[in-house]
Amino acid sequence: MKNKRKFNVLDVFIILFVVCLISFLAVRFTSIDKFKAGEGDIAEYEILVRDIKAVTAEAIPENGEIYDDTGVHLGTIMGKEMRNAEILLQTEDGTYDIVENDNKYDVTVKVTVSGVQKTEGFFFEGKKSYGVGSGIFVEAGNISFQGKVSKMDIIKK
Amino acid sequence: MSENKKRFNLIDLLIIVVIIGVVFVAWQYLSAGNKVAEGTVTYKINILKTEQNVADEIQVGDKIFDSVKNFEIGEVKEIVVTDATESVYDEVNNVFKTVTVPERIDILITVEGNGKTDESGTVVNGYELTVGKKMYIKGSNFATEAIAWEIGGGK
Numbered sequence: 001m002k003n004k005r006k007f008n009v010l011d012v013f014i015i016l017f018v019v020c021l022i023s024f025l026a027v028r029f030t031s032i033d034k035f036k037a038g039e040g041d042i043a044e045y046e047i048l049v050r051d052i053k054a055v056t057a058e059a060i061p062e063n064g065e066i067y068d069d070t071g072v073h074l075g076t077i078m079g080k081e082m083r084n085a086e087i088l089l090q091t092e093d094g095t096y097d098i099v100e101n102d103n104k105y106d107v108t109v110k111v112t113v114s115g116v117q118k119t120e121g122f123f124f125e126g127k128k129s130y131g132v133g134s135g136i137f138v139e140a141g142n143i144s145f146q147g148k149v150s151k152m153d154i155i156k157k
Numbered sequence: 158m159s160e161n162k163k164r165f166n167l168i169d170l171l172i173i174v175v176i177i178g179v180v181f182v183a184w185q186y187l188s189a190g191n192k193v194a195e196g197t198v199t200y201k202i203n204i205l206k207t208e209q210n211v212a213d214e215i216q217v218g219d220k221i222f223d224s225v226k227n228f229e230i231g232e233v234k235e236i237v238v239t240d241a242t243e244s245v246y247d248e249v250n251n252v253f254k255t256v257t258v259p260e261r262i263d264i265l266i267t268v269e270g271n272g273k274t275d276e277s278g279t280v281v282n283g284y285e286l287t288v289g290k291k292m293y294i295k296g297s298n299f300a301t302e303a304i305a306w307e308i309g310g311g312k
Contacts, residue, residue, distance in 0.1 A: 010169050010172065010173070013172070013173050013176050013177075014172075014176070016176070016180070017176040017179065017180065020179070020180050020183055020184075021179075021183075024183045088258065088259065088260075088261075090245065092247075092248045092249050093247045093248070093249045093250065094245030094246055094247040094248070094253075094254060094256055095245070095256045096256060096257075096258055096259050097259070098259050098260060117297070118297070119220050119222075119297055120220075120222045120227055120229075120295065120297070121222070121224075121295050121296070121297060121298070121300060122297075122298065129224070129227075129295060129300065130300060131214065131295055131296070131297075131298050131299040131300040132210055132211055132213075132214045132298060132299040132300075133204075133207065133208075133210075133211040133214075133299050133300055133301035134295075134299075134300040134301070149300075150208075150210055151210060152214075152298055154298065
């Protein structure tokens with residue numbers, strides 16, 4: 001009884017698939033700079049969190065490490081500033097006024113992080129970029145909040 | 158004598174379809190940003206109702222990137238900053254009117270990139286551009302959403 005396996009079209013497709021997958025992974029991951037925490041450039045940046053309740057504003061820590069929702073290290077909190085929330089209020093005639101709401105708060109969180117500065121932006125952990133205007137989701141211990149990067153100064157090494 | 162012929166069945170077909178799908182998606186993903194330039198395309202993008210701190214980070218000569226796929230889509234040639242406006246309903250006078258939004262600005266940026274415009278549309282460095290398209294852009298120190306505002310001026 002002969003049991004010769006023939007190389008068929010399915011084998012060709014599987015080989016092609018594996019080759020493509022390996023190529024894709026190689027391109028995807030070799031394009032990222034190798035990065036070690038504590039090395040690279042430094043970004044001192046601020047996250048502005050608007051119009052939040054006092055309980056949330058007070059729960060944002062004044063120090064400690066923060067991460068985004070994918071686990072990327074966003075840096076170390078160096079301090080925070082709390083003030084009454086400024087909101088855009090539309091009046092009956094359609095125009096806008098800026099008013100202070102003393103029941104809500106705007107919080108500026110100051111953060112320092114190391115990363116890699118490129119033409120395409122500042123890459124946290126060498127792999128994810130945020131810049132002024134970026135929306136950012138932050139996990140800080142027992143609290144998570146959303147804000148926007150409002151300022152970023154890069155200190156290149 | 159028993160024959161051991163393998164027959165092409167439904168599972169094989171499904172595997173092939175999945176493989177073709179994965180290869181196609183990977184090819185699409187990797188080919189964007191690597192297309193051969195065929196000329197230059199000038200277009201405008203508008204960052205609406207943003208804040209001054211974003212404008213401060215954009216300079217003429219900066220490279221602009223697609224922040225999703227991380228490839229260049231042109232260079233900033235001109236920046237025009239204006240007060241942000243909005244069409245609102247005036248309940249008092251029962252009319253719609255345009256009002257200025259305080260502390261918000263629109264940033265109209267003229268960008269020049271490698272690409273082409275023809276009857277099938279505009280492609281800049283592999284990035285398909287259509288007027289009204291929501292874009293996720295970034296530069297060396299900013300990242301934001303923008304709208305493709307105007308396309309023209311290709312060579």
